[in-house]
Amino acid sequence: MKTDLLIKNAWVYQTPTRNFAKKNVAVTQGKFYYISSVDMEHLNANETIEAEGQYMIPGFIDIHLHIESSMTTPAIFSETALGYGVTTVVADAHEMGNVFGLEGLKHFMAAETKMDIFHAIPSSVPSTTVDLETTGGVIALEEVRELLKDPRVICLGEAMNFKGIAYDKDSLIRQIIDLCQKERPTMPLEGHIPKIYDQELADFLMSGISSDHTHQFPEYLLEKIQAGLFIQFQDKSITPENMAVIRDNQLFDFACFITDDIMVDDFLEGHLNKNVEKAIACGLPVEEAIYMTTYTPARRMSLLDRGMIAPGKVADFMFVSDLESLTIEQVYKSGEKVFTKGQPFHYPEKIETFPESYYQTVDCQKLTFDDLTLNVETKKERVRCNVIQKQVVGTFTERITKELTVKEGALDWQAAGLAQLIVMERYGINGNIARALMDDPLTGIGAIGTTWAHDHHNVMLMGNDPESILVAQHALLEMQGGYVVVNQGKIVATCPLPIGGILSQAPIEELGQALKGVRQAMKDLGYENGNEIMSFSTLSLPVSPAIKVTDKGMMDTKSQTFYPLVFPEDGVLKHETTN
Structure with missing residues (x-):
């Protein structure tokens, strides 16, 4: 018999026993054919590789990510991520859906890539409801019904609307879940479940959702898994404490590693491979880390033709020279070196x-100095205000109260050391402008602006200097989207994202360096967080605890009610949300 590729003397990862054994491997027609320690010269291979000293492991599988978070398109993403050993992904393109709706998803899914890209149905377009945020597109029942016909669609993407899922059976998200269960009864339903426990968790899981990829904490991790949740660990949840829960309880079949969001500057350094390295450094045995990045995610998504080196499986694999550092020497996709x-x-x-x-998708008014004056109707000299306080780790925020001086009929927010946070509807639908205040997020004088504002992607501006805020907003309109940082009235960094205000087709090095410049400029302004880009971009995410801002206002994300900027008994802010 003739075969395409023969690999000799590799240390091949054995999925069932989670160890390595010295084997020879034959590949034909893009699939693994014969794996054995016996000599295979009789197979008469077209190509033979001597892999002495090399570890051969299956291609990594990332079952929850948003390609748009890397701010590039599928074709460019594929070429880059393959170099990190990632051969299969399940993409939830809800960012594209929020900007362009079903049409945008179809453009995204039409990309021709070497990597296998399967898709999740974006369940959260918008992430809450049209009454709580304005988006460029909506994915409702008709759109879901059409997506369910596509065989590349293999799960329901992260369902995030806690209140609608747990307590409103007539909500759009519950109708979407019901439709998926009717049309595809065994299809995985993915969830976004931050800080939900006990009976509230049970209320949520009664919908049929069975996974969570949000921030995990060791004291609740076992409870979530025992409640039937499949856990998907993103970077911030890969801690020694969480890995100890998985290791000590032998929970390797109930969790996997995913990336969720990898910013393009970080993408220059790695992808899912970095999360595997981190898990190993946090105390997870390397063999189990590989298992949780290959076989476990494949089973979760019923991708039964891959995830292990065995006859009949897709020949996705890599050669690794050092396991602890996960040094990747070569990557093969369907038996072809990539x-x-x-x-x-x-x-x-x-x-x-x-x-x-x-x-050409950024359509909103050009701000003036008058727009930044927070006029308030009150008889008091000082009024209490609801203020957002961000954390320096993660994306959670808190509501605090500050007392501000009223000067000439306006809040003296600058004297109080606060910054304005503004979200402007940018699809030309209603012209909403929502205003909030943040507690001392910058130590320098300036502003940050973006259209990459989770998940509605309206224009978001934050600054402690009116002139800098205006410069940032005007630059975003001219660029038609992206990121901009202004220091003392001067633009110091930009990252243009001309496709829908969220994507670019610039070479990955060029795009990554641009975002690196934005990140450094944010640091120079004193914006502090472990991931400055994600922290800022999620100030507008109305499903992330605990207080965020959409174009409709400042929201308590759990109760889905809006806070007034000024306490009602103290006064009324003119144009709380203008339209």
């Missing part, structure tokens, strides 16, 4: 084509 260590980032020969209208 990466060799040391090669530069490769720009794909064929990239996606988007309509011209996708490059």
